[in-house]
Amino acid sequence: MLKLTISVLAGATMAMAGSAAMAAPISKDAYNAQKDRIEATYKADKDACKDLKGNAKDVCMEEAKAKEKTAKADNEAAYKDTDKARYDARVAKAEANYAVAKEKCDDLSGNQKDVCVKEAKAAETKAKADAKVARVSNDETNRTAMNKQDVRREAAQDKRDADYKVAIEKCDSLAGNAKDQCQRDAKARYGKS
Numbered sequence: 001m002l003k004l005t006i007s008v009l010a011g012a013t014m015a016m017a018g019s020a021a022m023a024a025p026i027s028k029d030a031y032n033a034q035k036d037r038i039e040a041t042y043k044a045d046k047d048a049c050k051d052l053k054g055n056a057k058d059v060c061m062e063e064a065k066a067k068e069k070t071a072k073a074d075n076e077a078a079y080k081d082t083d084k085a086r087y088d089a090r091v092a093k094a095e096a097n098y099a100v101a102k103e104k105c106d107d108l109s110g111n112q113k114d115v116c117v118k119e120a121k122a123a124e125t126k127a128k129a130d131a132k133v134a135r136v137s138n139d140e141t142n143r144t145a146m147n148k149q150d151v152r153r154e155a156a157q158d159k160r161d162a163d164y165k166v167a168i169e170k171c172d173s174l175a176g177n178a179k180d181q182c183q184r185d186a187k188a189r190y191g192k193s
Helices: 002-022 028-049 054-080 083-105 110-138 145-171 176-189
Strands: none
Touching (some): 054 083, 110 145
C-alpha cells in the first residue's frame, strides 16, 4: 500500500513538473491572484483537518502544507519561467511528498516504520535526482555533453544508493543466516562491497 502511495505521489510530481515546464509565463496579476487562491485553499484545507484526531490529523495538516508548498512553487515557476524556477518547483514537490509520506509512516512501528521512512526518503532522493537531470538536460548554456552525462550518472548512483538503503533496512527484520544472506544479496544487487 505504501509503495503504491509513494509511486502515485512520484508520478503526480513528475506530471505536475512536466506541465509546469510547458506552461507559458504568467503575468504579475495572474501570479498574485493565484497566490491569493493558494492561501485561501491552504486555510480551507487546514480547517478541514480540525475535526480529525491523532496521526490522521497530522497527516491531514502535512498534506495541506505540501499542497500549499507545491502550489506556491508551481506558481513561482510559472511566473519566472526559468529552468531554475522549474527545478526549484520539482525539488519543493519532492520535499513536500516526502514530508507527507514520512508522516504517514507514523502509523507503523518497528522495522515496518523504518522501512516506510527509508522508502519515503528513497522516493524523495529519486525525485530530486530526476529534477537535477531535467534541469541539466534543459540547460543549454555552459553545459557540455560530458557534464550532462556526469549529472545523469550521479543521479543514477543516487537512486541506486537510495534503493540499497531500503533493501538493507528490510533485512533488519530478519535474523541470523537469513539476515546475512539478505544483506549479501542487497550488496551484490546494488554493487556495494
